[in-house]
Amino acid sequence: MPTLRLALLFLLIATSTVLHVVPLLLIALLKMVLPLPRLRAACNLLLTGLAASWIGFNNWLWNTFxxxxLTLHGDADLQIDGHYLVLANHQSWVDILVLQKVFNRRIPLLRFFLKRQLFWVPLLGLAWWALDFPFMGRYTPRQVAKNPALAGRDIEATRRACEKFRAIPVSIMNFVEGTRFTRAKHAKQGSPYRHLLKPKSGGVAFVLDAMGEGLHAILDVTIAYPAGQPSLVDLLANRIPEVRVRVRERPIPAELAGGDYQNDREFRVRFQQWMNGLWREKDEDLDALLASAASSRSDGRS
Incomplete structure (x- = not known):
């Protein structure tokens, strides 16, 4: 029976993906071939509408099967026509579905910075391209040391993406740790946080620099899985009892917008200190979310 359930859900997801991605690609090609300003604006609305519909169907599957x-904490004043930088901790591929469930049709479509290799994911890679998701090289320090020119490529890709986003409502998504949390990675880093890896500040600084005043707030999202880190199959197999999410809306510090993170050492230190402080608070939020879940389970047994 569990195998049949998973097969049915994968079939529904695949069918919905095809039905949404095919028209999405046709509209994207029309936008590329006939780059008229009014036509581009109309195409952008259709593209984001199709993406929201696809996410909405996935949310329906979550609710139905x-x-x-999903317990949501926070009092952020969300706006569908806002301009946000969304920051979150990262533990699982389920994080993306959680974020989409929390924010779909409440803020502009979340756009992720993706590894360049993900362009080749069947159908989805083309869909992400059509929706102007930025693809990044994500070069390792060893690669950059051998070829310093690589360091500038992702910065330039960030700037190009942000130029596109200036003219439209946007939510730019950044998993600041750069990779999914595991205990092994945590130990290898010697991370000072209990539940988090060290934050990587560069990507956040480059977005704030490139967007300037084009962003009006940061949405700081903390995702907790009280039963432990899940996989996507765990969600589809109904093995995740609860997800707890806290959303904090934060102002963008004026002194940190528009600085030269790469070349100005003093600015880089200030930015990293701000990011580390935010991460300490996120670690405390995770502690509180997990503790409240444990308390709820204990009360339920008593």
Whole structure:
């Protein structure tokens, strides 16, 4: 029975993906071939509408086929026509579905910075391209040491993406740790945080620099899985009892917007200190979310 359930859900997801991605690609090609300003604006609305519809169907599957509770904390004043930088911790591919469930049709479509290799994911890679998701090289320090020119490529890709985003409502998504949390990575880093890897500040600084005053707030998202880190199959198999999410809306510090993170050492230190402080608070938020879940389970047994 579990195998049949998974097969059915994968079939529904695949069918919905095809039905949404095919018209999405046709509209993207029309936008590329006939780059008229009004036509581009109309195409952008259709593209984001199709993406929101696809996400909405995935959310319907979540509600219909799982008993996973999503408990949301926070009082952010979300706007569908806002301009946000969204920051979150990263533990699982389920994080993306959680973020989409929390924010779909409440803020502009989340756009992720993706590894360049993901362009080749069947159908989805082309869909991400059509929706102007930026593809990054994500070069290792060893690669940059051998070829310093590589360091500038991702910065330039960030700037190009942000230029596109200036003219439209946007939510730029950044998993600041740069990779999914594991205990092994945590130990290898010697991370000072209990539940988090060290934050990588560069990507956040480059977005704030490139967007200037084009962003009006940061949405700081903390995702907690009280039953432990799940996989995507765990969600589809109904093995995740609860997800807890806290959303904090933060102002963008004026002194940190528009600085030269790469070349100005003093600015880089200030930015990293701000990012580390935000991460300490996120670690405390994770502690509180997990503790409140444990308390709820204990009260339920008593």
């Amino acid at each position: 799982t008993r996973t509770r």
